[in-house]
Amino acid sequence: SFLDHDRPFIAPKNTEIAQARSQLDYQVVDVDREGKLIPPHIAVQSLVEHLERWSSIITRHGLLLLEVHSLTPAVVKEYLDESESLHFDAYHAFSMQHLVEADVFLMAAAEVGLFSRKEAFRKYPKTLPLTRITVNHFEKRKYQIRYATVNDIPNLLKCATFNQPVNEPFFQVLLKQTPTAHLLLEYQGELVAAIFTETKNSTEVLVIREFLVRTSVENWQVLAKDLLEFVEQWGVVKPGIKEIEGLLKYHEAISNFQKSKWYQSSVLNKKLIEKITLHELATLELCNLMAPEYELEAFAARWLLRVFQDMGVFLREGESYQESELVSQLNISPRYQRLLGALLQILHKRGILKIEKERVFTLARCKTFALENISSEVSGFYDYFSEKYPAHLSWLTVVKRCLEKYPLILRGEVDVNEVVFTDGDMELFAGLFLGHRVADYFNELLADGVCWEVEQRLLEEKRAQPIRILEIGAGTGGVTGILLEKLASHAEQIEFWFTDISSVFTRYGESKFKQFSWVKYQTFDIEKSLDAQGIKSESFDVVIANNVLHNTKLIHQTLNNSNSLLNTGGLLALLEFTQPIDILLYFGGLLQGFWLFEDPEYRLDVGCLLSIPLWQKVLSDCGFDEIIPLGLPCEMHDLSKARESVIFARKHQVQEKTFYDKIQQNLTENGKYGQAEFDFISINNSQESSSQLEIFEQECRKLLKSLLGVQRMESLYGDTPLMESGMDSLELLEFRALIERKFGIKLKSTFFFSYKTLIAVAEYLSEREDINFS
Ligand SMILES: C[S@@+](CC[C@H](N)C(=O)[O-])C[C@H]1O[C@@H](n2cnc3c(N)ncnc32)[C@H](O)[C@@H]1O
Incomplete structure (x- = not known):
């Protein structure tokens, strides 16, 4: 604890490596007993050898190390008053304490295979782009990370690159210009992955310029992800750096790399892609497919403004409110305070409001945009819409039911469940998840993928046990019905568990699917431990969740639990909305699950949903790989913006608690x-x-x-x-x-x-x- 830097200086043993370090632009200031400067490369090599001694004695419990760091002169200058720094570095140096900058420290540890576990890692200050203190729980791993040097160029040239073809001059120039900006990971002496970074001119942003990997090395994906994670940690403690750009993109790129064993051997991906290209929707553009939703959204936004106006706000141009003021003025129930922010964003997008730093201003359009005569305009729209888009009648009805009661619901005077499930009627809710072409397309896609998986398992394995499938949050069984039909011919070899957090839904399922006698029904909460709910871990081959997992507090915990349900190699099949969808807010946003989340850094800006890149990241964090996201045919060329997606992921490793x-x-x-x-x-x-x-x-x-x-x-x-x-x-x-x-x-x-x-x-x-x- 703040002690390790106060060790006696021991001159490095490995003078060759120490000498090679003199090419690196270290700025460390370290002083020996006589008050003479210890050259930075010698000081760093001495630290590396010190950490190597630690590394040789620590056990699987690791090494907890709180350490204090120095800052570079440029950062001290920039943050002189905020960092109380000048004297701090001076007195440490002159009292022969061996401080180095935080990034130099982490790299010295990484060179000897010590890595600070990201879950435990903290930096202080937390928000300024400088790091005085780090709290580390180092664990020993079997690989090392170090700075790349010109001697690595022949091996770097053997790597696959993500961004551009590279040649020797590319490496020569970068390694000479910024020698401490490029890292590589070595496993058993072999280069596996390298990352070249640069700081954007005059900004505090670190960007990854090139990411190189050796795909011939077994397990390269896991190691490349570890390197990326290290860069994330090392980058944010680099003096003057506030953020790192593009990490998600590379996580995604690794997950999607189409050379994984499973990818090559399985035909699931190929089959589904073929299906998508031949699908009847393949010729349609997004605006065509989404027309019902867009029209409904446009109408609902006008109604929403009217709701606010009836509650006494947004009547004239030039009104101005603090968002928090609106909460009290409109008497919004605490459970809907986050929803209010999202509703204001809808009006912002439509040019009714301007929102700046949580202050809301009304614009001229608020005078003309709202519905004038609710009853006649709603009834006119209802007739028009239900005739033009009969398959979307459930959507129209549920939005209408909610908006009719919106002020009462928002104030907490009426329970939304009474509005959506009037008299216990589930059919309206059920209609949201099937029966129109986009929903059917995704339901079919998910069911086909699961069927394919089941058939492969039946073909390949001479199994005594049935194939076990569990659906989480099966609700009204939108995808379940389609899937059970497809699986019916294999019924004898299948066990299907229809589960939901609520017994209302398991009872509903039991009566709806009674012809499938092989289905079991049980309440199950994916956020709670499996044992406590009588579910055996690692006992399912396939787990399905149709629009459920986003409704939980911590997505990592949810996915770790989903992972625990599966046996190794098991398939997780998700159906999820993957962009903020305004129309969903009018009713979904009122349901409790929508605002449960406590990890906004893994969610899209508004609400609890995750984009496809975010799903890829969290799935791979939680022990899944070979992740296949699928969107509408017209979205397949760029899935980062896909509105809805079926995502398959395979359990890769056992998650130990x-x-x-x-x-x-x-x-x-x-x-x-x-x-x-x-x-x-x-x-x-x-x-x-x-x-x-x-x-x-x-x-x-x-x-x-x-x-x-x-x-x-x-x-x-x-x-x-x-x-x-x-x-x-x-x-x-x-x-x-x-x-x-x-x-x-x-x-x-x-x-x-x-x-x-x-x-x-x-x-x-x-x-x-x-x-x-x-
Ligand atoms: C939006 S609905 C999903 C639709 C459903 N799959 C269907 O086809 O009707 C969310 C479902 O997840 C269930 N649910 C919510 N939180 C859950 C949890 N923590 N564990 C399991 N199920 C949950 C809800 O009861 C609800 O049935």
Whole structure:
């Protein structure tokens, strides 16, 4: 704990490698006992050998290491006041303590096969582009990561590249210009993957310029992903770097690489692609396929504005509200506060509102856009739409039912379930998931993929056991019916489990699918442990989830559970909406599951859905590979924007529930990590319009929320001294830097001695005249 740098300097043993390091542009300042400078390359080699000694003795429990780091001169200069840095580096250096920059430190560890587990890793400050402290739980792995050098060029030339064909001069130039910007991973002495990075001119963004892999190496995909993960960690602690661009793209590229064994041997992908190209929808464009949805969305948006107008807002051009003010003015129930933000975005997209920094302004169009006479216009639209698009009648009906009661539902005076499932009627809900051509297309695709899998297993394996299939959140059985029909001829060799969190749906399924006597019914919650629910882990060959998994708190936990259901090599088949869909918000957005999520960093901007690239990332994080996403025929050329998708993924490795996962879960539950962003956490229930002071207080709360997370904010009161509320001095330092950046001011380093509470800080800010904060 902050001790390892205070070791006696030991001159490096390997002078050859030390010498080779002199080509690298280290900026480390290290001083020996006589006060003489230790050359940076010698200092770093000494550190590497020190870590190597650690590495030789640590066990599978790893090495916990809190370490403090130096900063480069350029960063100290840029953040002089915010980092309290100049003296810090000086006194450490002159008292013979061997600090190095955080990225140099992580790389020194990686060179000897020590890697800081990403779940436990923390950097401080959290938000500034500099790193004074890292908290590491190092584990020993069987590969090393190091900087690439010109000696690696012959091997680099043997690699496959993702972006461009490369030649020797390409490497020569980059390795000489920026020698500490390019990394490679070696496994058993063999180069497996390399990443060349650069910092975009005058920005704080690190970009991956080239990603190279040796696909002939077994397991290259796993190792290449590890390299990518290391770059993510190393990149964000690099002095002056705020973000890294394009990581997701490369995760996706690795997952999709069409040379995996399974990919080559299986015909599933080929079969499905063939099917898609020959499908009757193949000649249709998106606007044609989506016409019913677009028309319904356009009408619903006009109705939505009218709803708001009837609630007393958005009547005239030039109105202005803080989003949090609207919550209290409209008396929105706490469960719908996040939905309100999403609804405002709908009106923003349609040019009714302008939203800037959570402030909402009405535009001229609000006077003419709303429905005028609800009853006659709705009934006219209903007749028109139901005649033109009879297959979408369920969508129209459910949107109509909800919007008719919208103010009551939003205020929490009417339960949405009573509106959608009037008198326990499931048929309306069932109609949403089948019966029109887009839904049928996806249902068929999923069912065909699962059938293919079953047939392969029946062909290939002489199995005594039946093939076991489990559907999570089967609900009204949109895809189930189609699948059961297709599987019926193999019924004797199949066990099919129809499950749902709610017994209402399992009972519904039981009566709807009674002709398939081989189907079992059970309640099952994918967020809870399997054991506790009487489900044996690793006992299913196929797991299906049709529009379910996004409805959960933590997508990684959900996918880890899904993974646990499957035996190795088992197939997960998902059907998911993969872009924000406005029309879904009108009713889906009212259901509880839609806003359960606590991991917004893995979701699309509005709501709980994930795009295909996000699914690819989280699936591969959770032990799935050979991921096949499929969209509509017209979307297959670029799936990143596909609106809906069937995604197949195969269980690759057994996910062990480790000690670390438990710690991680505890941290998450305590709100110390994995902070969810709730936009309205700082709502002010006062009916009065916000004063300048309140605005400053809210802004400060937002800054603090980004630092401390939602849970800790709950126990932070405006009039309690910040330190008594559990903030430590490092967090105060960072809070001060955030205030300075946000309001463009400078504060004394003793600022919090005088202004101890949140309210005192807000008062101070509201009195300063040099803050232009409108
Ligand atoms: C949007 S519906 C999906 C549609 C459904 N597959 C169908 O065809 O009707 C979501 C379903 O997932 C179920 N569900 C929600 N959370 C769940 C969970 N944690 N575990 C299992 N099922 C869940 C709901 O009860 C509901 O039936």
